[in-house]
Amino acid sequence: MRFTVPLSAAKNYFLGFVTSGIFLVSGLYFFSAEENQDNAPISFSENLEGGNLTSKKVHLSEFNPNDLNEEQWIHLGFSERQVATILKYKSVVGGSFNSKEQLKKCYAISEEKYNELAPYFVLPNSPKKSTSFQNFSNYTPRKSSNQYSNNYNKGLSIPGKFNPDSYSITDFINLGFTEKQAVSILKYKNYLGGSFISKEKFKECYIINEENYRKLAPYLLLPESSSENKFDKKSFASNAPLSEKPTITYSPFNPNTTNLEGWKNLGFSEKQAQVIINYRDKNLKGSFKSLEDIARCFVISAEKFEQIKPYIILNSENTNSKSSDHSPVNSNNSQQNQSVKSNNNAETKTDFKKTDLNEITFKQLIEFGFDEKSAASLIGFRNKLGGFVNTKQIIDTYNIDKDLAETLISTAFLFTENVPKYTLMDAPESWLKNHPYFKYYADKIIYYRITFSNEKKFFRTMNIKPEAEQKMRLYLK
Known part of the structure; x- marks a missing residue:
């Protein structure tokens, strides 16, 4: 018996077989293409703001985004504006990215771009909580031969207690500073004489900000301040250098008008001179009234006072009466004191037309009509300036009687040749x-x-x- 299949049924079977074959081949082709795409090098073409798409393919290996500079971020496919935003965000978060999670928050990196780059970031997924100071910078960048190795400024990495006086440029770079910052720090140390001296002086270095100093301070092997002990006469008296002392030639001087350089020329150190001036201006309201006032200044030893006493000229009635209580001086000095006595005993009124405003005393200002507060303010301000340079400074003095000051200015003269001036390069x-x-x-x-x-x-x-x-x-x- 012969079996026959209708033509319409055969046709349907054939079409179904062909359709299944097409679907099978298409699926295999699509799967193969997707697998090849996954294995192909990543091509970054995103340039959201620049407008120009790049077809340059970048082959990546693991890298630390903290090590990338501006050019290398651009090489990854970001625009210049995007890179500027990324680097600014990096400085805001403390100078380095501590996790992928933190980097993802930068709005200049799109989600798509982040997903492409994230597998290659050598960063923890989330920030680690540091329990000690040593964990401040617990990631050391890998040194590899790829193009992304770069010595970029990292967070401070403090090895332990150290003396910055012994640190070189390389040591400061390893500590976390840039090369330029390290050079400036050493220049500052050389300016101080080759040593930072104290934590106080180290803190004054202009490029070491407050935050970095707080982190470094516990590890600095330096005294807290330039002088750990309280000031006393013995410490100030022995403050002179151990080298041979220069010979001091004394000449008559008025302690009420002597500035910092003048006291230093008398043999005092800079610190001693500043203490004397502060004692005169703040404690004595601008002037020494007697020799006892000078002797009571705790940085002037009894021996030093005896040396300078014969040369002190004070416009005070008490000066000469008290001078006889101290040890005698040579005949030339006694003759000089006799002349000073005779001038003071005359008690003539001050001729203000012949009085220099940079030499006028507290007593003369009172004689002219100023009250004690105004006179002390004028003398104190003049001493801080080192002398007036123009008459406007006198009128601008705090607490001064401006009308009376204008009258004084129109009467007396101003001699400015002795006012100390410096350049910014050599000013102490x-x-x-x-x-x-x-x-x-x-x-x-x-x-x-x-x-x-x-x-x-x-x-x-x-x-x-x-x-x-x-x-x-x-x-x-």
Whole structure:
């Protein structure tokens, strides 16, 4: 018996077989193409803001995003503006990314781009809680031969207690500073004489910010301040260098008008001179009234006082009456004292037309009509300045009677040749930090002058207000 299949049924079987074959081949082809795509090198073409797509393929291996500079971020497919945002975000979070989770929060990195790069980040998935100071920087970048190895400024990595005086540029770089910062720190140390001296001085280094100092301070093998012990006469008397002392030639001087350099020329150290001036201006309201006032200054030893006493000239009635209580001096000095006595005993009224405003005394100001508060303010402000340069400074003195001051200015004269002036390059540090016109910019000036050799750049880079610059130039050569 012969079996036959209808033509319509055969046709349906054939079409179904062909359709199944097409689906099977298409599936195999799609799966093979997807697998090849997964194994192909990643091609970064995202440039959201630049507009120009790049077809350059970048072959990646594991890398630390903290080590990338601007050019290398651009090489990964980011625009310049995106890179600027990423680097700014990095500085905001403390100078380095501590986890993938933190990096993902940067809005300049899209989710798609992050997913492409994340498998290659050598970072923990989430930040680790550090329980000690040593964990501040617990990741050391891998040193590899790929193009992403770069010595970028990391967080501070403190090995333990150390003396910064023995550190080289390389040591400071390993500590976490950039090469430029390390060079500036060593310049500052050389400016101090080759040693940071104390934590206090180390903190004053302009490029070491408050946060970094707080982290470093517990590990610094330096004394807290320049002088650990309280001031006393013995310590000040022995404060002179061990080298041979220069011969001091004394001449008559008025302690009420002697400035910092004047006291140093008398054989006192800079610190001693500053203490004497502060004692005179703050404790005695601007002037020594008698020899006893000078002897009571605790940085002036009894021996030193006996040496300078014959040369002290005070416009005080008590000066000469008290001088006889001390040891006698040679005949020349006694003759000088006799002449001073005769001048004082005359008790003539002051001729203010012949009086220098930079030499006028507290007593003479009282004689002219000022009260004690105004007279002390004028003398104190003059001593801090080192002398007036123009008469406007007298009128601007705090607590002064301006009408009476204008009358004094129109009567007396102002001699300015003896007012000390410096350049910004050679001005003493103590002078900068105590002068009313310079003290707020002293640290910047000290930093800039160990960095720049051209003094003209100072005012352009320090952003000083025009009125402050005008006042500062009065005391510059």
